[in-house]
Amino acid sequence: MIGYLEGKLRHKSPDSIIIDVGGVGYVVQVPLTTFYDLPDVGKTASLNIHTHVREDTLQLFGFRTAGEKEMFLHLITVNGVGPRLAVNILSGISADELRQVVFQQDHARLRNIPGVGKKIAERLMLELRDKLKIKTDTEVKPVLQPSEGSAYSDAFSALLNLGYRPAEAEKALKNAQQKLPENASLEKLLKESLRILA
Template sequence: MIGRLQGTLLEKQAPEVLIDIAGIGYEVQLPMSSFYELPEVGAIATIYTHFVVREDAQLLFGFINQGERALFRELIKVNGVGPKLGLAILSGMNSAEFVDAVATDDVARLVKLPGVGKKTAERLLIEMRDRLKNLQGSVAATAAPSLHALEASAASVQDVEGDAIAALLALGYKPAVASKAVSKIAEPGMNSEAMIKAALKAML
């Protein structure tokens, strides 16, 4: 089991990063709630991980803190929720927003997430209600997105929009939905992370 990685960020292409540790590059997929918190490429990053072994692949999912990872691990225990859908849920809303949706039985909010139908949303509300009681301390410690992730880059608007759309597709959104959401919120000076965050928020 690989539970934690600390090394140099070599690449950041939401929702995946490449982190170098003693010359070995680890590919890690993160929910956007954690991706926003990462430092810039070339800096040292610490990522808490969940390791998944399948017949056809070995996958690493990363989180900026143990609270997010704990919530992810409870999410994927829900019938019909695998790691990919768990990643999409925590990308579409942060931990506090998810807790609020469960507390208020907000099915409508959950079904807006890619891959979450009404039945899955209802299962999430029922099964996560009790599990969240045991996670309250961990979830409360989950940090909100930091400002450094929202600073504009010098990349062209077209490149930034392409990166944002690619990230939304990787999270499970359909091409038409991703393109429409990005074009709706795109503004000059936005970097891809800010654009992804705004697009996700606009779709909720």
């Protein structure tokens, strides 16, 4: 199974690329978010790869970041979402924004993505919320835990559950605190923090 490729970019188009590794050209399907970040043809590119094997096909899907690949893996476990639709979803929304959309239960934003109808959007909301919770529940809690009031601590915890790193979550919360009244509610603190992180 291929998990990572680094080589010369031979061809790139919005839906797939060819990457030359040691004289072998691998066709890799990529979301638009990855396509935009690729270097020019002829330069070295590196991608996190998911190898999708079925009875009749072997396909490679490539992502610039590990976070994007991880979100892709979550997406393809959702009932009714195959690799092509998962790539399509990540072409229409970044992994970080998708986390926020799931957290905020913003069905309309998902339905704006081509190929995502009402039923798929509902499944994504339900199943992804559970999967993202499972991921964060099994993570090792960071050593750095803010000792501020409960709204701050709850907002910090919620940002970690959304997948933000402790350092960036704390920085966003500090900035949000400066913009809001002293005893701002959890909802306001979280909303402002997410706006800063967006």
